[in-house]
Amino acid sequence: MSPNKPHSTFNNSTQFIEGWYWALPSKELKVGKVKAVTLLGRNLAIYRGISGQAIAIDAYCPHMGAHLAEGKVEGDGIRCFFHNWKYDAEGICVDIPSLEKPLSVCIKTWETAEQYGLIWVWVGKEKPDLLPFVPELEQVDCDYSLGIRFIKNCHPNVLLINAIDAHHFNTVHNLPLEIVFESQELNPNAITFSNTTKGGDNSRLINLIRPLYQNEVTYSMCYWYGSTGTVTLGPDFLHFYIVFALRMIEGGKTEGQTIIITPKRSGCLGWGINRGLLWLTQQVGNYFSKGDTQVFQTIKFDIKTPTKADRSILEFIQHVNRQKALTWETWDVVENVENSDRTYPPTSLVP
Incomplete structure (x- = not known):
């Protein structure tokens, strides 16, 4: 059974996971401004009202279909440019200049949140679940910077599994290690893969850095x-954190969009240290990503x-297809x- 067959969600260009x-x-997005955003094939107008909250609304006015990103933000509402119909933060029409009382018209709005310097939109019918976060930093106040923004000629699912493709660390990145990943589901929408490593005794690099690890x-x-995907790596005394926020186009x-993160440190010295750590983390990420670009x-x-080395990839495919x-x-x-298409055991595919 092929794990990425057309009617599974994994690597499917017509489907994606609610989240x-x-x-x-x-x-x-400054206060009083609106942006046109196409997200997973759907056109949205995202604006920031006077309260500072980012509001995401379906793009087209139900009167004649004008794009609301052409309109004007008023308070926490938005007014269509074409005939000046106004909608509040819930998408309810609250004013039509040509009528004493507005029509009972509503446009769909979507939950938003802001974290790590990005505006996130909850795409789905159910109540929003947890925002993505680095498990080690769940309750930690952090500094962050936005790294590179990129486009790749493959599906986000395929791009993500590269980080748990154990064998490619030997073939592409020339690391003389045997890497084995152990998985654990945090919840139905989040799964972690943590490594154990063997070998490297004949590598000058590995022998140089091994004293840094207990x-x-x-x-x-x-x-x-x-x-x-969130990446945590580094020696025991200093971990580096990178987030890869992906969306299908x-x-x-x-x-x-990559996001570089480090725990906040106090004072001017802490600020300076964090600027250096954010820069260093970006270089670490660039090193591992450049070999796979082609x-x-x-x-x-x-x-x-x-x-056998692909077991973690198959576990991730199974995890995606269950959502x-x-x-x-x-x-x-x-x-x-x-x-049966969403819960088949990945071990059955491994010889």
């Missing part, structure tokens, strides 16, 4: 909604012949997905 998706950097080299991933490709421009992913799937553009729930 939080990044829309745009917070700094790009146990195995720290390297762990946490995946949220099949679209956002037309044709099943990926648009991504692959993701040409890959046609289809794991037909899995090996609630929505349809590209309409954001409707995907119905009639057979349970």
